[in-house]
Amino acid sequence: GPLAQRRLMDVRLGELHVWVCSQHFSPQRLLAAAHRAWSSYCARYIHVKQGGPAGISMLLAGYCLLSYGWNYQHLSKPSLALLF
Amino acid sequence: VLHATRPLHTTQQSLAPVPPLPEKGGEVRHGLIPEEFFQFLYPKTGVTGPYMLGTGLLLYLLSKEIYVINHETVAAICIMSVIIYGIKKFGADVAAFADKLNEEKVATAQAMKNEALQTLQTAIEEEKKEQWRVEGRSYLFDAKRNNIAMLLEANYRERLLMVYNEVKKRLDYQVAMQNLKRQKEQDHMIQWVEKSVVQSITPQQQKESIAKCILDLKVLSKSAHATV
Numbered sequence: 668g669p670l671a672q673r674r675l676m677d678v679r680l681g682e683l684h685v686w687v688c689s690q691h692f693s694p695q696r697l698l699a700a701a702h703r704a705w706s707s708y709c710a711r712y713i714h715v716k717q718g719g720p721a722g723i724s725m726l727l728a729g730y731c732l733l734s735y736g737w738n739y740q741h742l743s744k745p746s747l748a749l750l751f
Numbered sequence: 752v753l754h755a756t757r758p759l760h761t762t763q764q765s766l767a768p769v770p771p772l773p774e775k776g777g778e779v780r781h782g783l784i785p786e787e788f789f790q791f792l793y794p795k796t797g798v799t800g801p802y803m804l805g806t807g808l809l810l811y812l813l814s815k816e817i818y819v820i821n822h823e824t825v826a827a828i829c830i831m832s833v834i835i836y837g838i839k840k841f842g843a844d845v846a847a848f849a850d851k852l853n854e855e856k857v858a859t860a861q862a863m864k865n866e867a868l869q870t871l872q873t874a875i876e877e878e879k880k881e882q883w884r885v886e887g888r889s890y891l892f893d894a895k896r897n898n899i900a901m902l903l904e905a906n907y908r909e910r911l912l913m914v915y916n917e918v919k920k921r922l923d924y925q926v927a928m929q930n931l932k933r934q935k936e937q938d939h940m941i942q943w944v945e946k947s948v949v950q951s952i953t954p955q956q957q958k959e960s961i962a963k964c965i966l967d968l969k970v971l972s973k974s975a976h977a978t979v
Binding site for chain 2: 714721724735746
């Protein structure tokens with residue numbers, strides 16, 4: 668279909684900036700999109716009969732990356748307590 | 752009249768029974784990266800593509816010091832190794848234990864359901880039996896009617912016997928009275944006749960009769976001696 672009405676996953680990389688400009692963002696739509704993404708993640712990796720370590724470990728890895736990103740400024744400064 | 756603001760039960764879909772959970776979740780390689788990523792890169796880079804991407808990314812981060820190595824790195828490495836060792840060693844057992852717990856819950860629910868079904872089934876059969884028993888009503892009432900008829904008959908005959916006995920007693924009484932009267936009259940008459948006869952015997956007649964008797968006896972004794 669036309670570019671403005673496609674979902675994010677169906678958009679090619681080259682058309683991404685055009686697509687972002689053509690989307691009219693509103694808190695409700697963003698919230699709904701976030702809710703959809705979270706529930707689809709849960710339904711795929713957590714609410715199954717035989718899930719493995721994958722469901723939680725991906726969340727923990729994401730948390731690790733996010734917290735590293737937030738603390739990068741502090742971590743890149745050389746600190747007094749060295750390795751040995 | 753039911754006032755409803757929304758139509759009820761118009762579609763096939765209903766909230767119960769809830770569809771069962773899927774058996775296995777999405778495929779994840781090395782516990783962290785979903786399989787879709789590898790499939791996404793397969794057409795362009797083949798099998799080793801994502802691994803090359805990972806290695807290159809790691810080296811870039813390390814060389815550009817975007818990821819600094821400090822004491823936290825060593826701690827992270829130790830913790831990760833322990834966690835991975837634990838999961839690899841005890842993962843299957845823990846999963847089996849959790850599955851067993853789930854199985855028990857499902858089994859108890861199933862047992863309750865089966866029990867409820869069983870009780871309802873027996874109730875249905877009992878009801879059918881009762882309905883069959885109703886057909887025997889006529890026999891029951893015939894038996895009752897026969898019983899009552901017999902009771903009435905027995906009562907009637909008992910009273911008949913009582914009437915007969917009473918009447919017989921009264922008639923016997925009358926007969927006995929008459930017999931008694933007749934007997935008394937007879938006795939009285941006999942006594943009176945005897946008394947008058949005894950009175951009429953004078954002493955003279957008595958002597959004559961005694962002498963006659965003695966003469967008769969002598970004659971008889973003679974004839975008796977003769978025969979012997």
